[in-house]
Amino acid sequence: MALLAAIKDAGLGTRHAALAIAFLLGSVIAHYLFRGYQVRKTFKDLEKQGIPIMKHSWILGHLEIVGRLLKDLPSDAHGNYLPILILENWRELFPQCENRPPVLYLDMWPFAQPFLLPLLLPIAVQFTQDHSLPKAHEQNKILQPLTKNKDLSTMDGNEWKVWRKRLNVGFSIQNITNRIPDMLDEVEKFYDKLEAKAGRNGEWGPVFQMELQTTKLAMDMIFRFFFGKQVHARLAHVQPALEDAVMDTIRRFVFFHHIGNFLVEHSPWRKFKLWKNYQTLMAGLGPVLQQRLGELTADDKSRAKVADTVVDALIQGVMEDRDAGLVNTSDRDFLELAVGQVGMFIFAGHDTTASAICWVLHLLSKHPEVLEKVRAEHDAVLGPDPNAAASVLRAKPELINALTYTNAVMKEAMRVHTNVGTMRRGEPGFYLTGPAGSGYDGVKFPCGEGWVVWDNTFALHRDPEQWPRVHEFIPERFLITDENDPMHPPKNGWRFFELGPRNCIGQHLAMVEIKMALVLVLRRLDLEAAWDEWDAKRALKGKKTPMIWGDRCYHAGGESPPHVKDHMPVRIRLRQ
Numbered sequence: 001m002a003l004l005a006a007i008k009d010a011g012l013g014t015r016h017a018a019l020a021i022a023f024l025l026g027s028v029i030a031h032y033l034f035r036g037y038q039v040r041k042t043f044k045d046l047e048k049q050g051i052p053i054m055k056h057s058w059i060l061g062h063l064e065i066v067g068r069l070l071k072d073l074p075s076d077a078h079g080n081y082l083p084i085l086i087l088e089n090w091r092e093l094f095p096q097c098e099n100r101p102p103v104l105y106l107d108m109w110p111f112a113q114p115f116l117l118p119l120l121l122p123i124a125v126q127f128t129q130d131h132s133l134p135k136a137h138e139q140n141k142i143l144q145p146l147t148k149n150k151d152l153s154t155m156d157g158n159e160w161k162v163w164r165k166r167l168n169v170g171f172s173i174q175n176i177t178n179r180i181p182d183m184l185d186e187v188e189k190f191y192d193k194l195e196a197k198a199g200r201n202g203e204w205g206p207v208f209q210m211e212l213q214t215t216k217l218a219m220d221m222i223f224r225f226f227f228g229k230q231v232h233a234r235l236a237h238v239q240p241a242l243e244d245a246v247m248d249t250i251r252r253f254v255f256f257h258h259i260g261n262f263l264v265e266h267s268p269w270r271k272f273k274l275w276k277n278y279q280t281l282m283a284g285l286g287p288v289l290q291q292r293l294g295e296l297t298a299d300d301k302s303r304a305k306v307a308d309t310v311v312d313a314l315i316q317g318v319m320e321d322r323d324a325g326l327v328n329t330s331d332r333d334f335l336e337l338a339v340g341q342v343g344m345f346i347f348a349g350h351d352t353t354a355s356a357i358c359w360v361l362h363l364l365s366k367h368p369e370v371l372e373k374v375r376a377e378h379d380a381v382l383g384p385d386p387n388a389a390a391s392v393l394r395a396k397p398e399l400i401n402a403l404t405y406t407n408a409v410m411k412e413a414m415r416v417h418t419n420v421g422t423m424r425r426g427e428p429g430f431y432l433t434g435p436a437g438s439g440y441d442g443v444k445f446p447c448g449e450g451w452v453v454w455d456n457t458f459a460l461h462r463d464p465e466q467w468p469r470v471h472e473f474i475p476e477r478f479l480i481t482d483e484n485d486p487m488h489p490p491k492n493g494w495r496f497f498e499l500g501p502r503n504c505i506g507q508h509l510a511m512v513e514i515k516m517a518l519v520l521v522l523r524r525l526d527l528e529a530a531w532d533e534w535d536a537k538r539a540l541k542g543k544k545t546p547m548i549w550g551d552r553c554y555h556a557g558g559e560s561p562p563h564v565k566d567h568m569p570v571r572i573r574l575r576q
C-alpha cells in the first residue's frame with residue numbers, strides 16, 4: 001500500500017501505479033525463476049557429466065531429500081546436523097555409487113546458494129591447505145554491517161597477508177602465556193558468579209543457563225585481551241553499551257540471502273538499527289583508540305617494542321601504513337579499521353568459545369571417570385589446593401601447557417561437538433580431485449564460480465572411516481603418539497579451528513581461556529544437567545521434549561553459530 005501511495009504521489013494515476021507495481025513484482029519473480037532455472041540446470045549438467053549427485057528434481061532440487069532427512073530432528077536443530085545425516089546415509093542417497101562420493105553438491109535453492117561440501121577428508125585439505133580458496137561472498141555480506149568488511153576475516157590477498165602477520169604478534173603462544181596473569185582476573189570473576197549460584201552442604205543450587213555465563217566470560221576476555229589491562233580500564237564505562245551494540249548487530253545478521261527473508265533483510269528499521277549500532281561502536285571506541293594512537297606516536301620506545309596487546313599491534317600496523325603514505329590517521333579510516341577488527345574478534349570469538357566451554361563441561365558431567373582424571377591432573381600440576389590454582393598460575397603461567405590430559409579432553413569434546421567451519425567460494429577453473437584409493441582416483445569435481453564451499457567439519461569429525469569408535473568420547477586418542485595405532489587421530493583430521501593459512505587466529509587464546517576456566521571450576525564445583533528443573537520452571541514437565549542422539553543438549557539455533565539447546569540449563573554445588 002505504501003508503495004502504491006508513493007507512486008500515486010509521484011503523479012501517476014491508480015492504473016499506472018498498479019501497472020508499475022505489477023511490473024516490479026513481475027521482474028522480481030522473473031529474476032528468481034530465471035536464477036532458479038540456472039541453478040537447477042547446473043545440477044542437471046553435473047549429472048550429465050557423470051558426477052554423482054543425490055536424486056534431484058527440477059521443481060524442488062534437493063529440498064525434498066533435505067526435508068526427509070531433517071524430519072526427525074527437533075525444529076530448532078542447527079543446520080550442522082544435515083551433512084552428518086547425509087554422510088551417515090550416503091549409501092541410500094547415492095544408490096548409483098559403490099564408493100562414497102568425495103564431494104556433495106547440494107541444491108537448496110531458493111533457500112540457499114548452490115553448496116559444495118567434502119564428504120572425504122582429503123577434499124577439505126585440497127581447498128583449505130593445498131590451495132586456500134577465498135572466503136565466500138556470503139560471509140563478507142554477513143559481516144558488512146558490523147565491520148564494513150575492514151576485518152581480518154573478510155580481507156583477502158595481500159591486504160589479508162599483511163594484517164594477519166601484524167596481528168599474529170598479539171596472538172602468539174608466547175604472548176598469550178605472558179598475558180595469563182592479566183586474563184585470570186576475568187576467569188576469577190566468572191568463577192565467583194558461578195560460586196554464588198552453587199548449592200552448599202551437598203545441596204544443588206537453582207537451575208541456570210550456563211551458556212549465558214560462558215558467553216559473558218568470552219566477551220569480557222576478548223575486551224581484556226584485545227586492549228590489555230591499562231587501555232581496557234579506560235573502556236570499562238562504555239563496555240556494556242559496546243557489547244549491546246555488537247550483540248544487537250549479530251542478532252540482525254542475515255546469513256543466507258533468499259526469498260524467505262527478503263523483507264527482513266531490506267527493512268528500513270533493520271538498516272537504521274545497524275547504522276545506530278555502528279555509530280555506538282565508533283563513539284565508544286573512538287576516543288580510547290585515538291588516545292592510544294597518540295601515546296604510541298609520541299613514545300618512540302613503545303613504538304619500537306613488539307606489541308603485547310592486539311590493539312597495539314593494530315595501531316603499529318596503522319602507523320606503518322601512515323608512514324608509507326597509505327592511511328591518514330586523522331580521518332575515519334583508522335577508526336573504521338580498528339572498529340572493524342574489534343567487532344570481528346568479538347563476533348568470531350565469543351559464542352564459539354562460550355559453547356565450547358559448555359560442551360566440555362557437559363561431556364565431563366556425563367563421564368565422571370574422565371572428570372576424575374582431569375581433577376587428578378590439576379592436583380598434580382597445580383598443587384592440591386584448588387583455591388590456590390589462580391595464584392599458582394599467576395606465578396608460573398607456563399604450567400597451563402603442562403595440562404596435557406585436560407588438553408586431550410578439550411580436543412575430544414571439540415571433535416564430538418564441533419561448532420563452526422569455513423565458507424569459501426569456488427574459483428573459475430578450479431577443480432577438486434578424487435583422492436587416491438577413494439574409487440574416484442583423479443576424477444575432477446567442478447568447483448568454479450557460483451559455488452559456496454563449506455568445509456563440513458562437524459561431519460568429518462564424525463566420519464567412522466577416519467575416527468574409530470566415532471560416537472564415543474575417548475580423550476586418550478589425542479595422547480597417542482604412535483601414528484600406526486588405529487586410534488591415532490588422522491593427519492589433518494582435527495579441524496576444529498580449521499587448518500591452512502586462514503585457520504583461526506584466536507585458537508591459542510580460546511584453548512588457554514577454556515583451560516583456565518576448567519582449572520578454576522572443576523575442582524571446586526560439581527555440575528549436572530537440570531532439565532527436570534528447567535522444564536518445571538517453564539511448565540513443560542511431562543510434555544514431549546526434543547532430543548538428538550538421546551541427549552537433551554544439542555546444537556540449536558538458526559543460521560548463526562550454534563548454541564547449546566536452551567543455553568544449557570544446569571545446577572551446581574560446592575564440591576565436598
Ligand code: HEM
Pocket residue numbers: 135152153154164222344345346348349350352353354356419420421422423496497498501502503504505506507509510
Ligand atoms: C572455540 C572458539 C573458536 C572457534 C571454534 C573458532 C573457529 C574458527 C574457524 C573455524 C575459523 C576459520 C573460519 C573461516 O575460514 O571462515 C576461524 C577464523 C578466525 N577466528 Fe576463530 N574460533 C574460535 C575463537 C576465536 C577467538 C577467541 C578469536 C579472537 C578473539 C577468533 C578470531 C578469529 C579470526 C579473526 C578469524 C579469521 C582469521 C583469518 O581469516 O585470518 N576466533 N575461527
